[in-house]
Ligand SMILES: Nc1ncnc2c1ncn2[C@@H]1O[C@H](COP(=O)(O)OP(=O)(O)OP(=O)(O)O)[C@@H](O)[C@H]1O
């Protein structure tokens with residue numbers, strides 16, 4: 109049993125490749141094709157693994173893409189608990205256009221999950237023994253799964269477990285009505301939730317504070333891209349600035365931030381210190397190419413640099 113468990117309802121095999129130039133209506137030749145496991149919770153567990161920690165990834169898994177995903181995760185040494193589903197796990201496509209350095213990310217909706225398959229996911233959390241210290245609910249919900257699904261998972265989670273929620277849209281809106289230890293919206297997700305524009309640190313702080321004042325969410329870590337994060341707790345707030353790094357690919361930045369934060373919490377750090385390590389991990393993730401998450405040596409070096417300012 110793992111002290112940190114992640115749930116991914118809509119995992120993916122990320123297929124990425126490079127091309128000099130994307131041209132419409134032409135047959136395009138890609139190169140440097142690679143395959144990586146993906147989806148919010150899967151990425152968080154992978155980031156934790158990269159950082160030298162351990163997490164159990166619970167994920168839905170179906171069809172030949174599901175088999176491939178299982179194989180990719182096994183080869184990386186990530187501990188998994190697979191919930192079989194009838195339809196194929198999705199495959200997302202990421203194309204790096206080398207001339208422009210633009211990145212095109214195509215996300216697929218994912219398999220439609222039956223009611224029984226959804227129940228099996230909830231049961232897998234309920235039956236974890238002992239209950240995990242941290243449960244990370246991360247990523248989009250696939251077709252057929254109702255918006256209040258994460259709320260139902262949280263209800264089925266024991267009080268001992270601290271829930272970290274990182275999702276968007278309607279799933280996020282309904283999730284904040286439940287007991288959440290840490291919410292990790294990015295700027296856009298917080299805007300959608302607050303129903304107003306976030307144009308300053310003060311806006312981010314006030315929107316996060318309003319969520320906490322509703323009494324269910326203990327802390328909100330708003331990620332602000334290259335700006336770092338705004339961490340708001342019941343009685344405190346911290347603006348943690350991201351360091352300047354060479355940007356290669358933003359994929360996995362948010363998931364690396366969550367992974368680093370949860371791992372540091374698990375290792376006994378305070379929430380502000382853990383969030384600082386999370387920011388270091390997020391920034392380390394943007395330094396790596398394509399779908400690669402944060403590298404441990406980059407994250408630890410950046411964290412030490414952040415402490416010296
Ligand atoms: N350009 C950047 N330079 C330095 N650090 C960055 C940059 N962009 C992102 N980061 C780091 O990654 C963290 C998460 O970024 P962001 O707010 O973009 O998350 P997100 O939108 O949830 O990402 P994702 O697309 O992975 O879900 C930031 O808090 C910061 O630490």
Ligand SMILES: [Mg+2]
Nearest residue numbers: 274294362363
């Ligand atoms: Mg995100």
